[in-house]
Amino acid sequence: MLLNALLPLLVSVGYATASSILFSGGTVIAFNYTTESLDVIRNGSVLVVDDRITSVFRGDELGGQMIPEGTEQVNITNKIIAPGMIDTHKHGWQTGFKTLASNTSLVEYFNRYGEFPADGLLNADDVYIGQLAGIYEALNSGVTTILDHAHHSWDPATTEAGLQASIDSGSRIFWGYTFHNVTNFTIDEQLVHFRELATNASYGGTPTELAIAFDSFGPNPNLRQVDAIVGLATEFNVSAITTHSLQGPWGYENSPEDLHALNILNLSIPIIFSHASFLTAAGATLLQSTNQFVSITPESEMHYGHTHPHSHLIQSQAALGVDTHFTFSGDILTQARLWLQAVRKILYIQVLDRWHVPANNPMSACQAFLLATRNGGLALRRNDLGVIAEGAKADLVVWDGEAPSLLGWVDPVAAIILHASVGDVRHVVVDGKWKKRDFELVVESEGGYEGVKERFLASARGLQRKLWEKPVFAAAEGGSFPSGYAFEDAVTVDILRGDGDGYGSTFVEVG
Ligand SMILES: *[C@@H]1O[C@H](CO)[C@@H](O)[C@H](O)[C@H]1NC(C)=O
Numbered sequence: 463m464l465l466n467a468l469l470p471l472l473v474s475v476g477y478a479t480a481s482s483i484l485f486s487g488g489t490v491i492a493f494n495y496t497t498e499s500l501d502v503i504r505n506g507s508v509l510v511v512d513d514r515i516t517s518v519f520r521g522d523e524l525g526g527q528m529i530p531e532g533t534e535q536v537n538i539t540n541k542i543i544a545p546g547m548i549d550t551h552k553h554g555w556q557t558g559f560k561t562l563a564s565n566t567s568l569v570e571y572f573n574r575y576g577e578f579p580a581d582g583l584l585n586a587d588d589v590y591i592g593q594l595a596g597i598y599e600a601l602n603s604g605v606t607t608i609l610d611h612a613h614h615s616w617d618p619a620t621t622e623a624g625l626q627a628s629i630d631s632g633s634r635i636f637w638g639y640t641f642h643n644v645t646n647f648t649i650d651e652q653l654v655h656f657r658e659l660a661t662n663a664s665y666g667g668t669p670t671e672l673a674i675a676f677d678s679f680g681p682n683p684n685l686r687q688v689d690a691i692v693g694l695a696t697e698f699n700v701s702a703i704t705t706h707s708l709q710g711p712w713g714y715e716n717s718p719e720d721l722h723a724l725n726i727l728n729l730s731i732p733i734i735f736s737h738a739s740f741l742t743a744a745g746a747t748l749l750q751s752t753n754q755f756v757s758i759t760p761e762s763e764m765h766y767g768h769t770h771p772h773s774h775l776i777q778s779q780a781a782l783g784v785d786t787h788f789t790f791s792g793d794i795l796t797q798a799r800l801w802l803q804a805v806r807k808i809l810y811i812q813v814l815d816r817w818h819v820p821a822n823n824p825m826s827a828c829q830a831f832l833l834a835t836r837n838g839g840l841a842l843r844r845n846d847l848g849v850i851a852e853g854a855k856a857d858l859v860v861w862d863g864e865a866p867s868l869l870g871w872v873d874p875v876a877a878i879i880l881h882a883s884v885g886d887v888r889h890v891v892v893d894g895k896w897k898k899r900d901f902e903l904v905v906e907s908e909g910g911y912e913g914v915k916e917r918f919l920a921s922a923r924g925l926q927r928k929l930w931e932k933p934v935f936a937a938a939e940g941g942s943f944p945s946g947y948a949f950e951d952a953v954t955v956d957i958l959r960g961d962g963d964g965y966g967s968t969f970v971e972v973g
Pocket residue numbers: 463464465466487537538539
């Protein structure tokens with residue numbers, strides 16, 4: 463009925479080569495730039511022309527705008543259309559290690575799974591297919607933009623493979639070329655290689671953009687390296703700079719203060735501080751005055767223990783990220799939910815610690831939704847990402863409002879943030895192109911997703927075999943972390959009466 467009502471409007475307006483999609487009759491979670499808040503439009507429609515949202519309207523209130531001839535009509539009655547989620551911190555190449563570090567620590571990660579121990583373990587094909595499979599995992603869950611701290615730059619071939627997979631995925635990837643000290647590829651060689659990649663710009667015209675990742679801004683930066691890297695960043699006007707920031711006993715600083723001391727915090731380029739564990743009050747003030755963001759990765763920070771003691775205090779300069787998706791959830795929905803409940807707990811405890819009873823709820827579902835969407839766009843200084851609004855990029859997710867987990871919803875934001883699972887993601891569109899349709903990934907390469915799966919599994923099995931042969935890491939008794947702070951065992955829990963943690967012998971079988 464709705465679509466019939468629209469038929470008279472189907473007139474040609476000269477989009478000869480445009481591709482357009484009209485999602486109609488659903489609930490739209492739209493963004494209002496004037497009020498900086500979400501507007502829910504019932505019986506709403508979203509018109510996509512090429513890569514942009516050109517119209518968002520209620521019922522048949524299309525106004526003067528025309529629906530281009532040949533527009534694909536998608537009936538989203540009883541469904542919720544929302545912006546795609548934004549992951550501001552990930553390492554896509556690690557997909558092949560999946561489930562191997564289910565109860566690891568950050569100390570073991572640095573010695574067994576990270577960019578340095580993995581140097582030499584993956585060839586270019588492993589990087590390519592791991593990155594691609596990781597991006598499809600994210601797309602399947604409704605993540606449409608990723609800032610990838612791409613530390614698979616072990617040589618030119620592995621580096622280019624991860625970039626190519628990002629491009630081939632068709633997703634929106636801010637691919638962060640990582641400058642780091644690895645065995646067979648010096649930072650000087652990386653600087654030359656970066657210039658070549660940035661000059662060739664093979665990602666031009668695709669949703670993939672070039673960014674830079676670097677983890678040695680402080681303490682004790684090598685000034686020549688920093689100058690060269692920041693010089694390239696400004697020369698090529700990269701889309702973002704990102705760094706791992708873990709202060710406190712971790713001593714892996716890269717703090718806002720460090721970048722400010724180098725006089726680079728106030729560049730026109732967005733800088734994203736991943737984790738920002740043990741962020742200081744002075745660092746938070748700098749983030750505000752320079753409009754730079756942190757990427758809170760709740761699950762990672764709890765899994766590994768870098769934690770986020772002050773992150774709830776700086777959420778207006780924060781977005782969400784996943785980090786090492788081989789160890790846990792690869793989706794932003796789970797991160798948003800975990801973080802929302804973690805923040806509630808932190809702030810409730812402050813009241814309870816005074817032996818008082820919390821009389822309100824300190825963080826709303828809507829705030830978690832904005833962290834997962836709009837704030838990711840703000841972190842990247844992209845007003846056109848993470849929102850449904852006229853002129854924004856057409857990066858969209860349609861949630862199945864009739865799924866058993868959602869049935870009965872009235873608040874679409876609460877439905878997604880607190881009730882949905884990624885299995886309820888029905889459609890995904892990036893840059894106006896279908897990436898998931900009726901619960902199936904749309905994969906254009908030969909063999910479709912089945913082909914990706916087969917190639918990925920062959921690579922993953924090989925990597926897992928090699929990884930499993932490496933000796934288990936145990937922190938030396940009486941030893942300390944590179945920061946100089948002493949190791950100490952955390953108390954472990956007892957789930958079983960008596961000894962043991964319930965693991966039999968067959969949990970990890972790498973044949
Ligand atoms: C859209 O879908 C709803 C629910 O499935 C259905 O009742 C309605 O008739 C459909 N509208 C059109 C125009 O096909």
